[in-house]
Amino acid sequence: MENCYCIEPQWPADELLMKYQYISDFFIALAYFSIPLELIYFVKKSAVFPYRWVLVQFGAFIVLCGATHLINLWTFTMHSRTVAVVMTTAKVLTAVVSCATALMLVHIIPDLLSVKTRELFLKNKAAELDREMGLIRTQEETGRHVRMLTHEIRSTLDRHTILKTTLVELGRTLALEECALWMPTRTGLELQLSYTLHQQNPVGYTVPINLPVISQVFSSNRALKISPNSPVASLRPRAGRYVAGEVVAVRVPLLHLSNFQINDWPELSTKRYALMVLMLPSDSARQWRVHELELVEVVADQVAVALSHAAILEESMRARDLLMEQNVALDLARREAETAIRARNDFLAVMNHEMRTPMHAIIALSSLLQETELTPEQRLMVETILKSSNLLATLINDVLDLSRLEDGSLQLDIGTFNLHAVFKEVLNLIKPVTLVKKLSLTLHLGPDLPVFAVGDEKRLMQAILNVVGNAVKFSKEGSISISAIVAKSETFREIRVPDFHPVPSDSHFYLRVQVKDTGSGISPQDIPKLFTKFAQTTVGPRNSGGSGLGLAICKRFVNLMEGHIWLESEGLGKGCTATFIVKLGIADQSNESKLPYTSKIHENSIHTSFPGLKVLVMDDNGVSRSVTKGLLVHLGCEVTTAGSIEEFLRVVSQEHKVVFMDICTPGVDGYELAIRIREKFAKCHERPFMVVLTGNSDKVTKESCLRAGMDGLILKPVSIDKMRSVLSELIERRVLFETS
């Protein structure tokens, strides 16, 4: 035996110990071998493990340790040298590897430790994120609640519903115990409990508005926590034992319509706030969290807006109701006015007819009466009746005209007329009066005043007559001068009336009529009242039979003719000048032939002369005969005369186109005469026209003439114009109705 360093193991002596060592080594080796296998298995499984090299080393170390322990098994018995050598090699290797591993571990253990810390860190972070996630989710839910709440609040415009809904939704969202709203009273000095969540009928508590806690809440736009003991928060009688939940109060601005005038959101311009008080459930450990407070603030703002919308809506509804009422009232008023106007027009129409008919009867019959044989006293009476009824008729016409004028329903009757003739007519009408009063009357017609004009002849004459009549009425002596000229632009400068700028044109001219009198004049203070209805002058001659309407109507006519009228006077006793300007149309030649036919003599002038017309005049009165002959000669006829019926019948022939017979001589029977003439001219169309001249206009004569087949009847005295129109009629129409 060589150096065997092992004690000869004697099985019987330490056999048990040896046996145990043997088994332990075996198991150790087993374990040592299985560990790397496990490691390899797990390393293969996980791809991430960074320290493979370490594992390999560690594996090697373990394997070698195991090998060592395994080889140790053989050393328990006698073993050869190779075993010893192997054992030694293994041990050496193991020593090397383990030292290497130990050295390696020194490097890697800190790394491993830091991995551990990082892991810890990450875990913390994850926990934190989890928490934040939870928070966000809560907030998200809160936001959803707010939106839903807002939606609920804004879905109605009824004030009461808005507030109730707010409380209900808030209570539900935040799981509140109690929620209350305090509104300011009308006086603004107290807050009154208006709405609560759980109490059906708020008792009507009021608290003064200037409590410090309230002022504190009102001065901030945030939701503030307040003490549960404050009067606004003590809504329910507390049983005593439980701890009241936290209470939060927030202000709700009550916006007024006027706050929305400014563009930016109304800040503190409103002074009225309501108070919303929210109480968390008692006995819960809940606390008001920030997001909940924010939610409350948002809701409060929304409520404010919703309330203001409701207020605006109320306002506009009220305005609309008011307008509707006004409309109804206006409609009623309008209908009443229309009814009144219609009633007045009906009245006027009826009165027009009713008043005029009797007047016409009176006037017509009086004038007929005048034509009969009367004693002088009777004549005087009839004349007075006629004068008075004419006056009355004028008055009625004036009043009716005036009301039509005021109405604006009066329209001018435009037609072509002879302007010069109008003035002559006026002169003729006024002349008798001026002769009686010994006033001198002069008329001056301007050299370029057209003979014919287009306008309302009747009303122009009325206006001129009125003005001239006034001049005559108010003058006791002296002279009246009438002048009528075409107004040129120089004359317009005289007009001291503003706003009157007449512009003559090709189809119109302005007629200026001025009437000067040397009468009693008008005092300056009366001048403005001249044209007012029913006003008489206060000084000067008293009412001399006028209604005071004359100038008023005159003015209206002048205005209708687009003109102007004014009076000037230097004072009492100094006379008066009345001037008016009216617009008339210029009549061209073609208008003249369109003159309408009436039975009035002055307007029918188709033929001015009848050259060569052979006529026969029968009249036994030499003077009459000469006058009639002169008349007919003047008109251009060839006149033969006869002094008696026999002579007449002898002379009359087919050459004569017209015969004039005077039958007012007693002993002449018109009827007989007509028969005899007709006999003489058997064929009708060769017969001359037979015209009777007579001085009396009684019906019997007229009827018998007509029955006898006379072509016409003229009343003596005959004027030139009358004769002219008679002849025209006969020539034109071959027939003549009675003229008077």
Added chain:
Amino acid sequence: MEVGLMRRQWIQYIEGLIHEGTLDGQYLQLLQLQDESNPTFVSEVVTLFFEDTEELLNKLRIAISQPPVDFKKIDDHVHQLKGSSSSIGALRVKNACIDFRSACEQQSPDWCSRCLQQVEQEFYGVKEKLSYLYAQLEKRILNAGGSIPADLSF
């Protein structure tokens, strides 16, 4: 004196006659019949009137002074006179004739005589005035080379 003034005088004279009722509008009508072809128409007719009326008045005087009074005849004459006077526009004469006719209807001789006197008075009045007109005023105008106005307007 210049023509214009004479003419104005003439106009005023005639206006005066009309004013006092001696003449009426018929005379003016007659004036209008007077023109260059017939320059003395008016005076001729008036002269004729004067002559006729003189005759009639004579007849009337005779008829009234002889009883029994033939009122019918008197009425005829007065009718004639009325016609003539109204033809030339002698208003007063005509009115007197109308009264005369009423008297005739009443058949009262006294009243008739009174009316006759009235008619005569009026007639001689008119005759005098118109004679003056023709003999003085119109002659003057014609001598001065002017023409008698045809109407009373300027």
